[in-house]
Amino acid sequence: MLDRKAFSDLARKLRSSTQARVIEAADLRRYSRWKIGGVASLLIEPNSVDDVRRVLAVLAEVPCPKIVIGDGSNLLFDSRGLDGVAIRIGAPLSRIKIEGNTARVEAGSWVPHFARAVGCSGLGGIQHTIGIPGTVGGLILMNGGSQRKGIGENLVSARCADMRGDVREYTKADCAFSYRHSALQDKALVVLDAVFELTRGNAGEIRREMISIMAERRRKFPKNLPNCGSVFLSDPEMYGVIGTPGFAVEKVGLKGLRRGGAQISPLHANFIVNVDDASSDDVLWLIHRMRTRVHEETGFWMDCEVRHVAPDGAMRMAHGSAAEKFANATVGV
Structure with missing residues (x-):
């Protein structure tokens, strides 16, 4: 070290x-x-x-x-x-080039900006990403999206560098996209840029759809306090039996629960908000409580979208770090 x-x-x-x-x-x-x-x-x-x-x-x-x-x-x-x-990988790497139905975008491009750019060009397919705060590179790694869609549906290829700086192009097939996952997550890679194949449509209709998506997100999701978006993944099997993670957390009575400076949002129970200088332990405690309580009541384990970054650089799903830290703790409510 x-x-x-x-x-x-x-x-x-x-x-x-x-x-x-x-x-x-x-x-x-x-x-x-x-x-x-x-x-x-x-x-x-x-x-x-x-x-x-x-x-x-x-x-x-x-x-x-x-x-x-x-x-x-x-x-x-x-x-x-x-x-x-x-x-x-941020704003300096955010160039977008659109030719026909194809868009090449650098990995640091902010997702809403990319969605608006292609939408204004009359190209559809990624409208669902308009409200997602993050970069294109991160979205590709986790096959992010909304409305149960993923950005990988429109990806043609992605150029990535390994940790030595050697570059290779990965096709859509190489990425092996599944719900909120790609094979790229399992490799030590930096996404550099990507090519997307989009669908020609009416720019006005695409714009109206994105405005509608944003209005719905503003209505449902907390915006005034720091948060990471959805904490837990929506598992298709659990969704069919119980519903969304937010619904499950609310049903077991944890909506609004606070620990230190972190709180399960009173507006949407799959969000944890930083209400007063929260620590990482505050958030991990709430994640562990949400996950174990829902499992006790429903039999389903919820897995996190969020990754915890430890001081030694280890990056793992936050529910793993939470379980390791608080498995033997008395959690109360």
């Missing part, structure tokens, strides 16, 4: 050999939709696709934890911080 001087030396090397923005002692709360997290030793924002490759080549020689993040919408950073490097 590197000490502070070694991270400072690494920062100088990155500044001299790449065009990336390099931040030492980065406050991860600034990069979290939950506004939760400690300090990362380094945070790096590459300036271009080629810059990503250069950054990865430098980091490949360094024995420290490395994580890749986008908009932080499906991550819970640990309040103890990250003793390593966070590589952020």
Whole structure:
């Protein structure tokens, strides 16, 4: 593990050999939709696709934890911080090129911006993503979407770099998309850009559909407090018997439950909101309580969409971290 001087030396090397923005002692709360997290030793924002490759080549020689993040919408950073490097794929990598029914987009593009861009060009197929806060790269990795659709339905291919900076193109078949999952999640890869095949339609109708989706999201979901969106995945088997995760949590009486600065949203019970400087442990405690209580009452285990990032860089589904931390705790309600 590197000490502070070694991270400072690494920062100088990155500044001299790449065009990336390099931040030492980065406050991860600034990069979290939950506004939760400690300090990362380094945070790096590459300036271009080629810059990503250069950054990865430098980091490949360094024995420290490395994580890749986008908009932080499906991550819970640990309040103890990250003793390593966070590589952020963001706004500098957000170019969009539309030709005919095809769109090539860089991985740092904000999803609502991408959806609007193709919609205004009269292209449909990804309207369902309009309200999803996050980057295209992150959405591809988890096959994100809404209305039980996934972005993978329209993907043709994605270019990804491994942690040495070597680039390979992955086809839709290579990605093996399933509900909120892709094979890319199981590999140490950085999505660089992707090609989508879309459907020609009427720009006005597409725009009206997206406005309707946004209005519905504003009505149903909490917007005024920091949150990561849906905490638990909607399992098709559970959905057919019980309903959505939010409905299940509400039925077992946990809607509105608070622990420290975190609360199960009184508006939608599949959201956890940061009401007062919540810690990662506050959120993990609530996740464990929601999951175990629903299992006790229904027999179904709910799995998280959210991933917890530990101080050593280990990234795992948040319900796993929650169970490990609170399995033997007395949780009360």
